[in-house]
Amino acid sequence: MDVPPSAAAPVVRLIEEFHKLPGVGPKSAQRLTYYLLRAPQEEARALAQAILEMKEKITFCSICQNVTDRDPCLICANSERDPSLLCVVEEPLDILALERTRSYNGLYHVLHGVISPMDGVGPEHLKVAELLERLKGGSVQEVILATNPNLEGEATAMYLGRLLRPLGVRVTRLARGLPSGADLEYADDLTLTRALEGRQEMD
Amino acid sequence: MTTPRIYKTEAIVLRQRKLGEAGKIVTLYTPNYGKLDAVAKGVRRPKSRLGGHLEVLTHTTVMLAQGRNLDTVTQAQTVESFAPLRADLHRLSRALYAAELVDRFSPEGAESYHVFQLLLATLRRLVAASNVDTVLRHLEMQLLGLSGFQPQLARCVNCERALAAVPSYFSPAVGGVLCPSCGLDAGGARPLSLNALKVMRLLQGGSFAEVSRVRMRAALAQEVEMHLRAYLIHVLERDVRSAAFIDRLRREDLWEPARVSS
Numbered sequence: 001m002d003v004p005p006s007a008a009a010p011v012v013r014l015i016e017e018f019h020k021l022p023g024v025g026p027k028s029a030q031r032l033t034y035y036l037l038r039a040p041q042e043e044a045r046a047l048a049q050a051i052l053e054m055k056e057k058i059t060f061c062s063i064c065q066n067v068t069d070r071d072p073c074l075i076c077a078n079s080e081r082d083p084s085l086l087c088v089v090e091e092p093l094d095i096l097a098l099e100r101t102r103s104y105n106g107l108y109h110v111l112h113g114v115i116s117p118m119d120g121v122g123p124e125h126l127k128v129a130e131l132l133e134r135l136k137g138g139s140v141q142e143v144i145l146a147t148n149p150n151l152e153g154e155a156t157a158m159y160l161g162r163l164l165r166p167l168g169v170r171v172t173r174l175a176r177g178l179p180s181g182a183d184l185e186y187a188d189d190l191t192l193t194r195a196l197e198g199r200q201e202m203d
Numbered sequence: 204m205t206t207p208r209i210y211k212t213e214a215i216v217l218r219q220r221k222l223g224e225a226g227k228i229v230t231l232y233t234p235n236y237g238k239l240d241a242v243a244k245g246v247r248r249p250k251s252r253l254g255g256h257l258e259v260l261t262h263t264t265v266m267l268a269q270g271r272n273l274d275t276v277t278q279a280q281t282v283e284s285f286a287p288l289r290a291d292l293h294r295l296s297r298a299l300y301a302a303e304l305v306d307r308f309s310p311e312g313a314e315s316y317h318v319f320q321l322l323l324a325t326l327r328r329l330v331a332a333s334n335v336d337t338v339l340r341h342l343e344m345q346l347l348g349l350s351g352f353q354p355q356l357a358r359c360v361n362c363e364r365a366l367a368a369v370p371s372y373f374s375p376a377v378g379g380v381l382c383p384s385c386g387l388d389a390g391g392a393r394p395l396s397l398n399a400l401k402v403m404r405l406l407q408g409g410s411f412a413e414v415s416r417v418r419m420r421a422a423l424a425q426e427v428e429m430h431l432r433a434y435l436i437h438v439l440e441r442d443v444r445s446a447a448f449i450d451r452l453r454r455e456d457l458w459e460p461a462r463v464s465s
Contacts, residue, residue: 023223115448117296117299117300117303117444117445117447117448117449118218118299118302118303118306118444118445119444120444120447122447122448122451123451150258150259151258151259151260151289151295152259154289154295155292155295155296155299158290158291158292158295159292162292179249179250181250182249182250183252186252187255188254188255188256188258188281188284189281189284189286190255190258190281190284190286190289191255193286
């Protein structure tokens, strides 16, 4: 990282810390640092505290592995939710997306990643053992595999399907087809094929 | 470079990595421009017109616009999606291995029509072949040859005498076979059965049709795989990561599926 040698050491240090963040290049890192330099003391303190508090208070829910500040998390502790449905997702952010739909009232399980053989990520690096452990309880009737519809997501779903089917639970996969507002003409063959396969009666 | 500012090429998508908010960098293998990285903007959004045509292991036609650093994909149209590969974990794991191997062997931009054809043929074979592992061994040996690392299987690398029809040694370090007397004390050399040597010669010289007709016992297939993998690791100076997943699937298939419930 090329920081002007004239910069004071604490400034350089902060620039370097910002630079480590995803999506932050050397120029953005400098800009953020110099912004904070001029910002009021309280603003800098609030940011520092927010970061520390997040790191100290947030843990993983011991049941669903989602990020949470209490264990079990709000979703797992909610008795209104259907414990017989379990939706398996790649990342905590996927839960937010699914919750936004307000169409799902079951529980979740976060894998924290996806099988990616080329990057050396195998099932042992994901929360698969925790998932199997959860299913031993016997209350789950259906597992919905909601990994992304890309190659790695499919591989992960296939792998989990293979592992879960012998357990006697119903294993389903999110439907795959055309997104609303899309043009048929631009759809790829695989998506179109799935959309045809999953066609439904007009009602 | 005399490549025009906007150009069209066939490509096989080897891998992807996330870029920014919704984009990806795709690694493409092309017949004329070799391996190249390109930016695909917005492909992680569900409504992306490109995303589905740029999945890993897709044979596709792309329009690329030259950029300062990386080129950008402006259009993409699937030629062949190899759908059966995506529906079968065993075939998929082998196809990913094939893509990783080609990726590792290819320096950026090095032109190679033959490697492209080899990869395309390999993916087609993996869709249908009854023995997916033989497809990979053939790919490995052919790729070694095309990259200038063809192992010496005709004569002893050390004393250069023709090999007799007896068990010998394979040494990744010297890049070939050592006769029984030269190989005995050679470091890193492992015993090579006569049948394994014959299979390796066939993989090196024969067409895939010929190779696929050979019925191999599991132990022999394992021996050939072990020698080739040792040599690949030596040449690439690193492990092929996807191999671990193939090994895992094989291991798990050996267990009874009922195991998990107990």
